[in-house]
Amino acid sequence: MRQEKDILIKEKYDQHQHEKILSRAEKESDKNNANSNFIIACYDLQAVLPTPRGEVSVFYYKQKFNSYNFTISELKSDRVECYFWHEGLGKRGSNKIGTCVYKFLEGISNSVNSDDLEIVLYSENCCGQQKNR
Structure with a gap:
């Protein structure tokens, strides 16, 4: 049970990191345009x-x-x-x-x-x- 919870937390964290990278790229693109x-x-x-x-x-x-x-x-x-x-x-x-x-x-x-x-x-x-x- 604990291991499943840790996996879910890790997946949420990884998703957050991916969205952060996408957001920063979008902001940089907007800034250049x-x-x-x-x-x-x-x-x-x-x-x-x-x-x-x-x-x-x-x-x-x-x-x-x-x-x-x-x-x-x-x-x-x-x-x-x-x-x-x-x-x-x-x-x-x-x-x-x-x-x-x-x-x-x-x-x-x-x-x-x-x-x-x-x-x-x-x-x-x-x-x-x-x-x-």
């Missing part, structure tokens, strides 16, 4: 930034206030958009992430005059970022 009508961008949410922050131990006992930094970067240009907010404005769930992506897409649509525009977004497999429909 990017142009003014085909935009490739990656996005990620930085680790939570607690404030205040310092090297002095007294900061440990202060009330922590979390801030969030969501960044979208186009792979073929110097365009980078950062969306920064604190927990008083909202958490880091799918609604906030979706809003940031929407604002990024809105900015592109306002700056590019093309009916044939195609945009591909890459992100890690994080619930708030990737499981958002």
Whole structure:
């Protein structure tokens, strides 16, 4: 029984590794084909930034206030958009992430005059970022 379970785990791992290789190849292909009508961008949410922050131990006992930094970067240009907010404005769930992506897409649509525009977004497999429909 244990050996069968180990085989299943190994098969899942091997499948994951194969999909990772395919995904990276697809991303590299997209990156090489990017142009003014085909935009490739990656996005990620930085680790939570607690404030205040310092090297002095007294900061440990202060009330922590979390801030969030969501960044979208186009792979073929110097365009980078950062969306920064604190927990008083909202958490880091799918609604906030979706809003940031929407604002990024809105900015592109306002700056590019093309009916044939195609945009591909890459992100890690994080619930708030990737499981958002």
